[in-house]
Every structure is written in C-alpha cells, then in structure tokens.
Ligand SMILES: Nc1ncnc2c1ncn2[C@@H]1O[C@H](COP(=O)(O)OP(=O)(O)OP(=O)(O)O)[C@@H](O)[C@H]1O
C-alpha cells in the first residue's frame with residue numbers, strides 16, 4: 001500500500017482537494033495507446049459524494065481515463081483503486097460486482113440498437129434484479145421522465161437524435177441506482193434547454209442520492225458550474241487541480257488559455273507535426 | 285537483409301496470437317452454455333435469424349442441386365447401363381457431401397457475414413462496452429446464443445437441403461427422364477446406410493455449424509471498430525469459413541468414409 | 544409481443560421441417576426402414592470363395608430382397624468362408640436344400656447372395672446351414688479358364 005512520497009490519503013496536487021477517503025484513487029498511472037503515451041504518471045483523487053470534473057483538450061485521453069477507472073482498459077503501470085479495491089486486480093466476478101455500483105454514460109450513448117428505448121432502460125434491471133415486470137415498468141418510466149423522454153419509450157434508438165440517445169443512455173446508467181456515475185461528454189449535442197436541464201439533473205442526481213459523479217467534458221463553463229472539484233489534464237499530466245473556484249481562478253498560463261479558449265498561448269491547437277512549409281515542399 | 289525474415293516472423297506470431305484469441309473466445313462461448321440454456325428466448329431469436337431466414341435459399345439451392353445431379357447422373361450412368369442406380373448417386377452425393385458442405389457455404393454467406401457485421405457494429409458503437417459496464421458479459425449474453433443458434437440450425441438446414449435435393453433428383457430422373465420410381469427408391473434404400481451415411485452427414489454439418497458460427501463471431505468480436513474494420517470482418521468470415529469448411533470436409537471424409 | 548410469437552411459431556416450424564427432412568432421409572432414402580436390425584432368423588453358408596461380398600449385402604430370392612449378410616468369417620480348419628445372413632421373419636418357408644450363390648449385379652456391380660429354392664418339404668430355421676453353395680465368380684479365374692481352354696483347343700489338332 002506504499003504510495004511513495006504522497007502517502008495514503010494525501011492529495012496529489014497541493015492541498016486544495018478535500019481530505020477524507022477518496023472514492024477513486026489513482027497513483028502513478030501510465031498508459032499508452034500503441035506508441036502514443038496518454039498518461040505519464042498521473043495522480044488523481046475523486047472525492048466521495050461530489051461532482052468532479054475532468055477537463056482537457058480533445059484527444060488527451062479523457063475517455064480513456066474513464067475506461068481505465070471502470071476496468072475496461074489496463075494501465076501499463078500504476079494503480080487505480082475504487083472504494084479501496086484495486087480495479088485491475090479484481091477477478092471477473094468481483095469486477096462485475098463493482099461495475100454494478102457504477103453507471104457509465106458513453107460519449108456515443110451506446111444504446112442496444114435492437115431494443116426499444118424502454119427495454120434499453122429496463123435492461124440492467126432485468127439482468128440484475130428479480131423485480132416483477134410491473135415494478136420494472138414503474139422504475140423505467142420514472143427514469144425516462146427524469147430525462148424528459150417518457151414520450152419516446154416505444155421507439156427504437158435509431159429513431160432518436162444523438163442528444164436524445166444520450167439522455168436515454170443516462171436514464172439507463174442510473175437505472176440500478178449506482179454509487180458512482182461516469183459521464184463522458186454529457187453536454188455535447190444538446191440544445192440550450194436540454195443542456196440546462198441536464199446540467200441541473202446531474203447536480204440533482206448527485207445530491208439527491210449521495211452519488212459520486214465524474215464528468216468528463218470540454219464544455220468549460222457548464223461543467224465548472226456544477227462541479228465541486230476539477231482536474232485539467234493535458235499532455236499526459238495533471239495541469240491543474242482544485243475546487244471549481246480555485247481552478248477557475250488559476251493563474252497558470254496554460255490553464256487560462258484552455259479555460260478562456262484563446263487561440264494563442266502555450267497550448268497548441270495543432271497536433272505535433274513537422275514544419276508546414278517543409279511538409280508542403282517535401283516529397284510530392 | 286533480414287527484414288523479410290523478420291516480417292515473416294512477425295506475421296506468423298500475429299497469426300498465432302489471433303488463433304489463440306479465437307480459442308479463448310471458443311472457451312468463453314462454451315462457458316456461456318448455461319446462460320443460454322436458462323434464456324431460451326435468446327436462443328430462439330438466433331435460430332430465427334440464422335435458421336429460418338436461411339431456409340429459403342437453402343431449400344431452393346437444394347432443389348436445383350438435386351435436379352442437376354439427376355440430369356448429370358442419368359447421362360453418365362446410362363452409358364454404363366446403370367441408370368437405375370441414379371437414386372444411389374443422387375442420395376449419396378447429397379447426404380455425404382453436398383448437403384453439409386453447400387449448406388455450410390450458403391449459411392456462411394447468408395448468416396455468417398451478417399453475424400460478423402452485427403457483432404462488429406455492436407463493438408464499433410460501444411454496445412459491447414456498454415454491456416460490460418452494466419456488468420453483463422457480452423460473450424455470454426450476445427455471442428453464445430448466436431453460437432448455439434448456428435450449431436442447431438446448420439444440421440437441420442443441411443437435412444432440408446439433402447431431402448429436397450433427393451426429391452429434385454426424383455423429379456428429374458423419374459418424372460422427366462422416365463426411370464422407374466421403385467428402382468430409384470429401392471436402390472437408394474439398399475445402398476444408403478443410416479449410420480454410415482446419414483449420421484455421418486449430420487455430424488459433418490454439426491461440425492460445420494460450429495466452425496462457421498465460431499469464425500463469424502470471432503471476426504466480429506475481434507474486428508477493428510471502424511466501418512472498414514467491420515467490412516473486412518464480413519469478408520474474412522466468408523473466406524475463412526469457406527476454406528475451413530472445405531478443408532475440414534476433406535479431413536472428415538477421410539476419417540469417416542476411408543475404410 | 545405479437546412479433547415474439549410470430550418468431551416462435553416460425554422457429555417451431557423451421558425445427559419441425561428440419562426433423563421431418565431428417566426423418567425422410569432416414570426412412571425413405573436409407574436402409575433404416577428396410578433393415579429391422581437383427582430381426583429375423585439367421586442362416587449360415589460356407590463358400591470356397593466369397594469374392595468381394597460385403598457385410599450388409601442383400602440376400603435375395605427370385606430377385607426379391609429377403610435378408611442381408613450379417614457377417615463374413617474365415618474358418619481356419621476347412622479354409623472356407625463362413626457367411627452369416629439374417630432372413631426377414633416373414634420368409635420362413637425356405638426349403639432346406641436351397642442353393643446359395645454369390646452373384647454380381649450388373650457387370651461391375653456389387654455382389655449379393657442369391658438363393659435358388661430347392662424342392663424339399665422341410666424348411667430352414669434359425670441357425671441352420673445352407674449345404675449347397677456356389678462360390679463367387681472371380682474375373683481373373685474366369686479369364687484364366689477361358690484362355691486355358693482356348694489353348695487346349697488350339698493344341699488338339701496337332
Ligand atoms: N483503440 C485505440 N487505439 C489507438 N489509439 C487510440 C484508441 N482509442 C483512442 N486512441 C487515441 O488515444 C487518444 C485519446 O483518446 P480519448 O478518446 O481518450 O480522447 P478524449 O480525451 O476522450 O477526446 P475527446 O474529447 O475528443 O472525446 C486519442 O488521440 C486517440 O487517437
């Protein structure tokens with residue numbers, strides 16, 4: 001259990017992340033997709049009972065981080081503990097037990113395309129509980145009502161818009177009343193009204209049932225408006241960590257550029273590449 | 285200099301690794317047997333998708349193959365004055381070889397490619413990951429019912445193919461070319477052995493059913509989750525299935541009918 | 544739910560059709576219907592040479608199939624082949640002086656046992672032996688005999 005210099009329970013960056021046992025504790029995480037090193041020694045704590053935002057430019061590995069936390073991917077080195085259990089040392093059965101306490105909202109929704117909206121939301125209930133069908137119906141309708149889509153319960157996912165599909169997926173993710181929800185880009189593709197509803201829904205779900213939420217996003221203002229804590233990651237490292245207010249007030253030049261969306265600064269809009277002129281004049 | 289050698293080695297190792305993955309998948313599929321048994325509904329849906337939807341093409345092909353056998357067999361056999369042995373020839377070729385093999389090739393093209401595309405697309409659209417996240421094993425819940433659906437449907441389809449083919453041969457030989465109907469059946473009954481011919485044919489088609497669905501499911505499950513990856517998986521399913529079926533047919537024939 | 548029911552019915556029909564096809568192949572296209580395995584009574588016959596007679600070859604009388612060959616063994620003391628055949632029970636009036644021949648169906652066809660009924664009033668029963676037998680004609684022997692007789696014919700005038 002030795003965690004090097006940081007020690008058990010100590011927060012990874014500064015003192016701004018709250019004390020107390022975190023729900024997710026990441027130490028020394030290294031992970032690469034093929035040649036591409038996405039995380040190079042990342043330490044990260046997700047406190048219990050709050051909304052934690054993980055932000056960063058596109059392609060930094062936010063989705064990958066969620067997959068690592070939920071045990072779908074295996075780190076090259078480092079540990080990820082969820083509620084004290086090392087996710088990547090669990091056997092299949094124990095991992096599945098842990099996942100029953102996690103809900104995940106996929107970036108694409110990932111609804112089962114051959115089932116209706118209703119059956120999609122009912123799926124985890126039917127798989128993991130022995131509730132009578134009448135009870136399942138009530139639960140599903142309540143979850144669909146919460147995301148405002150009770151009206152489309154009989155439709156197939158293919159007939160929904162991307163934003164609607166994401167909301168159905170949210171209803172499915174919370175169907176089993178998990179302890180923790182991982183949101184991958186919940187806001188993209190939502191119109192301003194449903195965006196507002198969704199933002200308050202995430203906050204509301206979190207407070208009403210004592211959930212822990214991780215929101216991965218690059219919608220800075222919406223995410224920070226509901227987040228208790230925030231991390232900004234880029235280039236395989238944690239760039240900034242702290243409460244939402246602290247992060248918003250960060251003085252780091254890089255963080256300022258990201259938060260304010262400035263084109264010029266230490267961060268690059270372009271993926272690493274050789275000089276443009278050389279590329280253009282190079283071999284035809 | 286050593287580059288070609290290294291490349292050869294690399295592709296050899298990659299092929300072995302894939303073969304290993306395929307066998308792990310097979311173990312997973314067999315491990316899902318109980319889950320499928322307690323959810324017969326999932327199995328029924330797959331027998332529908334693989335079996336019922338392939339019935340038409342299999343029956344029509346069987347009829348034509350039987351009629352062609354009737355024609356060709358008649359011309360060859362009548363040169364030896366043995367036209368009344370037509371029934372034996374038609375039935376033996378169908379039951380031993382053409383029934384299981386052609387049915388397997390048809391199912392690979394009709395249902396195997398569809399299976400690979402379906403699983404590959406479920407992977408590409410993260411549906412398999414979503415199931416994983418709902419603590420549901422996609423191999424047990426999605427792949428295994430398809431596996432047993434194929435295993436169950438194949439011998440039944442092959443039997444339909446052979447039966448319709450025998451009738452097609454009868455239609456040509458007896459109906460059109462004027463052979464004696466009694467001779468057609470009695471010669472067939474005298475020479476076609478239940479355990480040697482029919483049971484072996486069924487065993488063949490069960491093996492082919494296993495191989496074709498296994499290949500299709502593996503190609504879908506291991507597909508690169510992109511449009512191109514899925515299309516490659518469907519193509520590979522058909523090519524690999526055809527090669528596997530024909531190769532295995534040779535081995536099985538040598539084992540079963542080589543005295 | 545109506546759709547589920549349709550699928551169930553179609554799958555039921557599919558499986559029924561598959562089993563009907565199997566049953567059809569078994570009963571109409573194979574020997575399963577004509578070989579009530581082991582039912583009937585057994586006769587034996589000794590031949591000097593059975594040629595290429597096979598187990599399960601038909602046994603027929605007057606061109607009608609009455610049974611099948613069940614086993615072919617070699618008797619080391621008499622150097623003869625012992626053929627066991629099973630005769631269908633309804634053919635229980637085979638005289639005990641019946642001739643057993645090994646014939647070939649067609650020029651290159653398979654060999655079978657043909658029974659030529661004798662005139663005796665006593666009938667054969669289970670375990671009896673057919674005394675009068677005629678061995679298979681082996682092509683090489685026939686050709687050999689033919690050439691031999693021709694050679695003799697040619698030699699005589701001198
Ligand atoms: N299966 C894979 N194989 C190889 N590389 C991958 C794979 N999946 C993702 N990557 C790469 O890893 C990097 C991080 O991907 P990820 O999806 O985690 O980014 P992200 O931070 O979620 O981006 P976005 O905000 O656009 O969703 C990307 O550059 C991508 O090219």
Ligand SMILES: [Mg+2]
Pocket residue numbers: 062063064107184185
């Ligand atoms: Mg992402």
